[in-house]
Amino acid sequence: MTYLTKPKFQHPDLPKNALGYTHRDYEGKISTLCAGCGHDSITAAVVEACYELSIEPHRVAKISGIGCSSKTPDYFLGNSHGFNSVHGRMPSVLTGANLANRDLIYLGVSGDGDSASIGLGQFAHCIRRGVNMLYMVENNGVYGLTKGQFSATADRGSKSKRGAVNSDNAIDLAALALQLGASFVARSFSGDKTQLVPLIKAALEHKGAAFIDCISPCVAFNNHAGSTRSFDYVREHNEAVNHLDFITGREEIKVDYEPGSVELVKQHDGSTLALRKLAKDYNVNNRLAAMSYLLERNAAGEVVTGLLYVDPESDDMHAGMNTVAQPLNSLSDKDLCPGSSALDKINAALR
Amino acid sequence: MKNTDVFAPNYFHKVVDCQWACPAHTPVPEYIRLIAAGRYSDAYMVNWKSNVFPGILGRTCDRPCEPACRRVRVEEEPVAICRLKRVAADYKDDIRDRLPPPATTKNGKRVALIGGGPASLTVARGLAPLGYTCVVFDQDPKAGGMMRTQIPKFRLPDSVIDEETNYVLNLGIEFRGGQRIDSLKVLLAEDWDAIFVGTGAPRGRDLDLPGRQEAAKNIHIGIDWLSSVSFGHITKIGKRVIVLGGGNTAMDCCRSSRRIGGEEVKVIVRSGFEEMKASPWEKEDAMHEGIPILNFMVPKEFTHENGKLTGVVFEKVKAEYDDKGRRNLVPSGEPDEHVPCDDVLVAVGQENSFPWIERDAGIAFDKWGMPKVDPNTMASSNPRVFFGGDSAFGPKNIIWAVAHGHEAAVSIDKMLNGEDINDRPIPAVDLMSQKMGIHEWSYDNEIALDLRYKVPHREKAIALKDIKAEVELGFDPALALAEAGRCLNCDVQTVFSSSLCIECDACVDICPMDCITFTENGDEADLRQRLKAPANNLTQDLYVMNELKTGRVMVKDEDVCLHCGLCAERCPTGAWDMKKFLIEMTYAGPACRSKA
Numbered sequence: 001m002t003y004l005t006k007p008k009f010q011h012p013d014l015p016k017n018a019l020g021y022t023h024r025d026y027e028g029k030i031s032t033l034c035a036g037c038g039h040d041s042i043t044a045a046v047v048e049a050c051y052e053l054s055i056e057p058h059r060v061a062k063i064s065g066i067g068c069s070s071k072t073p074d075y076f077l078g079n080s081h082g083f084n085s086v087h088g089r090m091p092s093v094l095t096g097a098n099l100a101n102r103d104l105i106y107l108g109v110s111g112d113g114d115s116a117s118i119g120l121g122q123f124a125h126c127i128r129r130g131v132n133m134l135y136m137v138e139n140n141g142v143y144g145l146t147k148g149q150f151s152a153t154a155d156r157g158s159k160s161k162r163g164a165v166n167s168d169n170a171i172d173l174a175a176l177a178l179q180l181g182a183s184f185v186a187r188s189f190s191g192d193k194t195q196l197v198p199l200i201k202a203a204l205e206h207k208g209a210a211f212i213d214c215i216s217p218c219v220a221f222n223n224h225a226g227s228t229r230s231f232d233y234v235r236e237h238n239e240a241v242n243h244l245d246f247i248t249g250r251e252e253i254k255v256d257y258e259p260g261s262v263e264l265v266k267q268h269d270g271s272t273l274a275l276r277k278l279a280k281d282y283n284v285n286n287r288l289a290a291m292s293y294l295l296e297r298n299a300a301g302e303v304v305t306g307l308l309y310v311d312p313e314s315d316d317m318h319a320g321m322n323t324v325a326q327p328l329n330s331l332s333d334k335d336l337c338p339g340s341s342a343l344d345k346i347n348a349a350l351r
Numbered sequence: 352m353k354n355t356d357v358f359a360p361n362y363f364h365k366v367v368d369c370q371w372a373c374p375a376h377t378p379v380p381e382y383i384r385l386i387a388a389g390r391y392s393d394a395y396m397v398n399w400k401s402n403v404f405p406g407i408l409g410r411t412c413d414r415p416c417e418p419a420c421r422r423v424r425v426e427e428e429p430v431a432i433c434r435l436k437r438v439a440a441d442y443k444d445d446i447r448d449r450l451p452p453p454a455t456t457k458n459g460k461r462v463a464l465i466g467g468g469p470a471s472l473t474v475a476r477g478l479a480p481l482g483y484t485c486v487v488f489d490q491d492p493k494a495g496g497m498m499r500t501q502i503p504k505f506r507l508p509d510s511v512i513d514e515e516t517n518y519v520l521n522l523g524i525e526f527r528g529g530q531r532i533d534s535l536k537v538l539l540a541e542d543w544d545a546i547f548v549g550t551g552a553p554r555g556r557d558l559d560l561p562g563r564q565e566a567a568k569n570i571h572i573g574i575d576w577l578s579s580v581s582f583g584h585i586t587k588i589g590k591r592v593i594v595l596g597g598g599n600t601a602m603d604c605c606r607s608s609r610r611i612g613g614e615e616v617k618v619i620v621r622s623g624f625e626e627m628k629a630s631p632w633e634k635e636d637a638m639h640e641g642i643p644i645l646n647f648m649v650p651k652e653f654t655h656e657n658g659k660l661t662g663v664v665f666e667k668v669k670a671e672y673d674d675k676g677r678r679n680l681v682p683s684g685e686p687d688e689h690v691p692c693d694d695v696l697v698a699v700g701q702e703n704s705f706p707w708i709e710r711d712a713g714i715a716f717d718k719w720g721m722p723k724v725d726p727n728t729m730a731s732s733n734p735r736v737f738f739g740g741d742s743a744f745g746p747k748n749i750i751w752a753v754a755h756g757h758e759a760a761v762s763i764d765k766m767l768n769g770e771d772i773n774d775r776p777i778p779a780v781d782l783m784s785q786k787m788g789i790h791e792w793s794y795d796n797e798i799a800l801d802l803r804y805k806v807p808h809r810e811k812a813i814a815l816k817d818i819k820a821e822v823e824l825g826f827d828p829a830l831a832l833a834e835a836g837r838c839l840n841c842d843v844q845t846v847f848s849s850s851l852c853i854e855c856d857a858c859v860d861i862c863p864m865d866c867i868t869f870t871e872n873g874d875e876a877d878l879r880q881r882l883k884a885p886a887n888n889l890t891q892d893l894y895v896m897n898e899l900k901t902g903r904v905m906v907k908d909e910d911v912c913l914h915c916g917l918c919a920e921r922c923p924t925g926a927w928d929m930k931k932f933l934i935e936m937t938y939a940g941p942a943c944r945s946k947a
Contacts (some may be wrong), residue, residue, distance in 0.1 A: 147875025
């Protein structure tokens with residue numbers, strides 16, 4: 001961490017977004033994580049994505065659990081709503097908040113310990129319910145706050161900083177999210193913001209459960225030879241299936257690409273994702289193919305990154321529950337308690 | 352782009368904008384840190400080494416450093432560098448035992464210095480401790496040149512001039528006051544090994560308008576008048592005074608007039624107010640003393656009655672710009688204006704004058720009557736004669752005279768040691784880490800928005816009554832500490848090593864000014880547009896380093912870097928370090944001579 005405060009000065013020529021904000025306006029407090037932590041890069045990517053989307057900060061709710069990763073919401077979007085919940089319980093709190101006010105943009109931030117160990121059940125049910133959110137795991141494969149023990153996502157056979165070899169099998173959260181029915185699944189790397197920022201933007205705009213497994217090297221405990229979450233290892237074994245170039249509104253796309261090199265994915269809200277294909281024949285709309293590709297490449301020792309799966313027809317929990325369009329927290333007593341004549345009608349219908 | 356060579360003497364020197372802009376390259380951040388630490392004597396000595404007259408310059412310098420200050424680019428007002436220099440001079444202890452001792456043995460070489468101003472005194476200061484016999488000639492009884500004769504005492508008290516000229520003269524220099532040199536040829540015939548000409552630009556320009564001769568009694572040349580006031584030959588002036596001209600001399604004239612009888616003093620300039628040559632702060636000070644500045648008025652005629660001046664007629668003009676952006680003053684069509692007055696001070700510029708240099712003395716002159724002087728060595732076409740200060744290239748200022756003096760001293764020392772004066776050693780550069788511990792740095796890097804502090808002034812009513820009462824009172828130690836805290840320590844440089852970098856982006860993310868980018872390499876014009884924030888200030892360099900694992904380059908735009916050190920603070924591997932840049936300028940002495 002640093003004891004210096006970040007100066008309020010900013011570059012005089014800094015570009016502004018549609019709201020007149022610079023990216024500095026999306027920052028939070030200064031990070032207290034270790035210098036060089038991958039999580040800080042993810043923080044910067046969230047700042048950049050929200051800036052580029054011209055999101056009004058007060059429309060965002062950032063919710064987290066416990067761990068290094070779960071501290072990060074303090075470091076971005078200083079003017080947004082936030083809730084730092086109990087270890088592993090971010091998904092429940094987020095689900096509840098989303099039920100009460102469906103109008104906010106939900107950003108769940110978690111780590112590999114928070115989501116793959118203590119909160120694995122919470123993770124599973126939140127995803128399978130299709131809560132409209134971005135669920136992001138800042139995945140470093142170790143428990144950084146307790147000095148670097150293997151976490152549940154650490155690869156079998158990888159080595160700890162002190163040389164111990166991990167004998168447990170790893171949980172692949174992206175594969176799990178695919179199996180559980182997430183309608184947007186991506187994996188990325190904190191050391192590659194050109195890939196990560198567009199994915200965060202697309203995930204924030206996605207309607208339904210969007211999941212990003214972001215590999216984030218722990219510089220203090222998991223950035224050595226023998227680690228499979230180090231900067232060097234991930235850079236060497238990174239197999240990106242595609243590159244998300246941009247997201248557009250409803251206007252027509254005019255870009256010169258070699259035929260067949262770009263996949264355009266229409267989304268539910270009418271926007272389009274332009275994906276530059278990097279792996280030939282990879283189909284981003286095929287959940288089964290994505291799962292087997294992930295397993296296959298994983299067995300070959302590669303780290304598959306990019307947008308792995310997106311369901312263009314996705315929907316969310318509120319659609320399934322047929323809730324009213326108006327956020328529940330803004331319904332009046334009259335709406336919630338329509339009176340005895342309405343109760344009589346219901347009772348009559350059940351006789 | 353290729354890797355930046357941070358050991359090239361100019362690369363980091365340019366990043367220290369103030370030091371780079373200073374003709375004498377005074378290490379500004381270094382002495383400001385010393386002032387903040389209360390080490391006024393140390394701060395004074397850092398200055399004394401570079402610019403010889405810290406107390407004088409701390410009151411009167413033209414401050415080329417201040418417009419260059421980085422605070423201007425990231426905030427608004429520069430650090431009050433000049434007035435901090437004065438703090439070092441005001442609060443220092445007795446520093447006489449820190450000055451070099453007079454040479455115990457003479458080297459037998461004799462140098463004559465014509466004119467006792469800043470240029471000659473700088474040369475003498477450089478040479479006398481080395482054993483040269485230095486003799487300074489001046490027409491006036493005391494040393495200081497224009498610093499003493501043309502700068503009013505309410506800006507620069509005699510005591511400060513006496514103190515600092517004596518520090519130089521006490522190095523074993525002979526000062527022959529009141530001895531005017533009337534012939535260079537005579538001097539050349541004497542046994543001088545080298546002659547330095549530092550005679551300034553002593554002739555004030557006149558305005559040859561109708562009525563000039565008839566009303567001559569009440570029309571005065573600005574710089575001559577100032578020097579008469581300075582020596583007490585003139586003690587009063589009429590109630591209504593017009594000062595013609597818009598330079599710093601005009602400001603000194605009008606403010607002096609206010610103190611010796613001028614009640615309605617006006618400055619009237621041809622150009623627009625903005626284009627006036629006077630420093631903005633000098634204009635401010637004049638206006639603060641109730642002196643209006645009227646612009647776009649061209650003097651046409653002096654009116655007079657019975658041999659007494661009655662006023663000046665002005666033509667009203669306006670500025671027009673041609674296709675090339677050149678300004679022309681054209682009549683505005685308004686009727687001429689007659690401004691009544693009792694006295695006129697003409698301060699429309701000054702020029703060089705060398706009536707004492709015979710044209711066959713072996714000194715080549717150009718068509719404008721200026722000696723041909725090499726800007727690097729200050730040598731004239733006569734190998735034994737050197738020029739410096741205003742006499743070399745026309746009117747500039749004290750700090751340029753000092754810079755010329757340093758170069759001339761090097762030339763004379765090299766020449767009299769039988770060396771080629773054109774073969775000048777480049778300055779030595781050193782970089783020293785400022786890291787003291789995990790989160791400890793040896794300099795104050797808590798950078799905050801902080802507006803410039805004002806220098807306290809003497810109450811106007813009192814100041815206007817006494818021409819010798821210094822107007823500016825200077826910062827007190829508390830204000831000096833606050834103002835010193837505004838310095839961004841631009842000499843503490845961000846130094847990057849590719850071999851240590853793991854490309855974690857921590858520096859990119861933390862940099863408050865978006866100075867750092869990791870990207871694909873390209874040429875400079877291309878890179879400048881691909882950075883996190885566009886690098887549009889072409890006067891500021893890009894710091895580029897290759898050899899990163901991903902094949903990208905690290906590019907840092909030096910333009911608005913705050914030198915806060917957050918990049919180094921957040922770097923997990925020490926690839927960034929904050930290193931103090933030290934440059935050792937070359938002065939006369941063994942260091943300027945070839946190592947052989």
